[in-house]
Amino acid sequence: MAGVSSKDIKNRIRSMESTKQITKAMEMVAASKLRQAQSRVAASRPYFEILHNTITEIVNSNRDFSSPYLVPREGNRALYVVIAGDRGLAGGYNSNILKLCTQEMEGKDATVLPIGKKAVDYFHNHGNKILTTAYAEASEVSIGDCFSISKQIAKAYLNGEFDEIHIGYTDFVSVLSQTADTMRLLPLVQNSSEEGRTNSDMLYEPNAEEVFASIVPEYLGGILYGALCESRCAEQAARRTAMDSATSNAEDMIADLSLKYNRARQAAITQEITEIVAGAEA
Numbered sequence: 001m002a003g004v005s006s007k008d009i010k011n012r013i014r015s016m017e018s019t020k021q022i023t024k025a026m027e028m029v030a031a032s033k034l035r036q037a038q039s040r041v042a043a044s045r046p047y048f049e050i051l052h053n054t055i056t057e058i059v060n061s062n063r064d065f066s067s068p069y070l071v072p073r074e075g076n077r078a079l080y081v082v083i084a085g086d087r088g089l090a091g092g093y094n095s096n097i098l099k100l101c102t103q104e105m106e107g108k109d110a111t112v113l114p115i116g117k118k119a120v121d122y123f124h125n126h127g128n129k130i131l132t133t134a135y136a137e138a139s140e141v142s143i144g145d146c147f148s149i150s151k152q153i154a155k156a157y158l159n160g161e162f163d164e165i166h167i168g169y170t171d172f173v174s175v176l177s178q179t180a181d182t183m184r185l186l187p188l189v190q191n192s193s194e195e196g197r198t199n200s201d202m203l204y205e206p207n208a209e210e211v212f213a214s215i216v217p218e219y220l221g222g223i224l225y226g227a228l229c230e231s232r233c234a235e236q237a238a239r240r241t242a243m244d245s246a247t248s249n250a251e252d253m254i255a256d257l258s259l260k261y262n263r264a265r266q267a268a269i270t271q272e273i274t275e276i277v278a279g280a281e282a
Helices: 002-061 093-105 117-125 143-158 208-281
Strands: 077-083 109-115 164-174 177-186
Touching (some): 002 164, 002 208, 077 117, 077 208, 093 109, 093 177, 109 117, 143 177, 164 208, 177 208
Parallel strands (some): 077 164
Antiparallel strands (some): 164 177
16 A cells, blocks of 8 residues: 555656646746736836826816717716736736626626637626627737727717726736726816816817817727736736746645655555564564
């Protein structure tokens, strides 16, 4: 029995060593993709900030025009653009954002535009209304797709199909910290207080209202692309951390199994010596 037990333990050690090699390789791949994703995040943030500042300046410095993008609506028909991953093995990256969006959609007549296979599968299995599954591969979504989505949802909002539009994504705080978050895209918020008003000497041709109407879809596209870059970066960081933890756990299990193997082997040797001595005495 001692010999069989030692063999079983040795097989488990080999299995854990194979698992360790896989998790270590996945960690290295995630680390490489993380560096690329961080570069995209750093490049996209200035673009988003400029668009955001332009929108804010137009809204708060011009009070003589009205826009359907600024008018709050009383209905509860909401569209949620939810960004998740295409694969698992990334810790709580997928589950955190999906659970957060599900909680926020409670009590609303919500429709989902999922980005990523995990988001598509999740909302399909839960019976949510899905606007389109054209973006089931998050890794394949380009900046052009983001602007196509923004024009689609802006048009749907103007046509009265939805009363509000939100986006759910994961904010990349650091390599060790990622936060699931949601943001309302439409309607835009206009600061009604006098303190929030700004004075600007900038002239808009033909007028601020038309400039505002044309820039809102571009603004939404910039937000979508920025959120996509943040989410991709957060996913790789979460996967790198998860695989590093899995590798460490595999090493601990290998050490523990090696100790058990040595004990079982020593017990088998002791048993054989005892039997030899007993036979010699007999």
